Amino acid sequence: MSSRQDVDCERARRALEEIRQNRRSQTATSLAEAAEALGYEIDRGRGKGSHWWAKQPNRPRFPIPGTTRRPVSVGVTTRILGILEKVFDDVCKR
């Protein structure tokens, strides 16, 4: 139940910009899409359905808990945004 994505920096940049501007209205799906744009694969098979995992070798993995909370809480969105921004800087700004 997971899929590996290629990095798409332009899509990632737009997705991160959208998250930054609308941190209170992010869903699990929109966060997962931003992660996928940066090469993450989304593992939907863990967490008993309460959350997904975004994972990628040599990058920080993180849970996306939005499947039971719509939208995802601001605190969690901010943490995920922080991780993705670091990965974006590392992958797309070199």
Place this chain on the structure above:
Amino acid sequence: MSVSAEAKSIDELAAQPWSREVVADEDGVFVASVPELEGCFADGDSAEEALANLEQVLREWLELAVEEREAIPEPRRQSSELYSGRFSVRVPRSLHRALSERAAAEGSSLNQLITVLLAAGLRSDAPTAGDVSRPERERAGTDLHEDIAADAAAGTRSSIGALKGIATFLRNRGDLNFACLMYGVAAERIAATEGAEVASNELGTAAALARRHSRMRLAEALWRESLRRDPTNLRSSSGLGQLLHHQGRYREAVTYLEAPSAIDNYALLFLGWSLLLEGGASDDQYLTQRGRLSIVKALQDWSYQSRDVSQREAWLRHVRRLMRLGPAWRDEAEGLITFANANSGWPKIDVGEVAAGPDALTPEAHGQAATG
């Protein structure tokens, strides 16, 4: 440093002493995390719910790390946070009482005393319950001085206990000056955490210790710092005023003794003496009269219904000193003796006995008073 993931099951890994942090976000939702493991967090509508969700996330985070054969960071609490500096110990009641009595006798807290005794015990060659030899302890890196110094150097609240422990250790070794200095440093930390009033009391206690051991300049500096922190500290004001009086600095003494004299009979007595002597030196009848009234009131209150015979001689020294100021003062002194004979529980005082005895106050104060 990392945990060997292969050598441990997920249960064992999850049971490691991982730190937990819980914060509320801007909307009041709680986010719990394991700071050592990036990306290990969970949320909940309460702190308890967030922490419960975190347990599941932590297990999965570790499962994924093991699957990916990643190095797992060391739990932060493994090395230092396991030792909080607090633990409870059951001891016999008799030992508890003996420790409390000794702490009271030394003017220290029970915590300070036990800290010093434990540190000294660990450094000694005395046998321990585990019969661990000293060389083994040294190989294990036990260095209490360093540990306590490290605690004291930290700018946290826990450093206060370490600083006071060092101060008590120095005091017991006879290094009074440095002990008082260390109490002063502890008071700085106390001011930051518990407020100026508590710090002022701590400085006042250190000043009284310095005064008892005749470190006059140090006592004065500590009392002044105490009053700088809390100008309404009447105990420190009285202590400083009495010190200044004994140094013959009567005018200064009066400024510090005025406020506490309303509630502290000693302060009233020394205020009276300072006023009297300052009035005599400057030929100010008003000051002299105020001094006389203060002394008489303080000595009457002191003797009134007092049954403590050990106080009788100290009281008599003040009356004797009054008597020697001149014929007018002799009448005043005799009035006080009559009052004491009628109202105190002391053995009867004979006027002749008073006139023949030693003078009041300390020898140096007497010398200065005579010149004043």
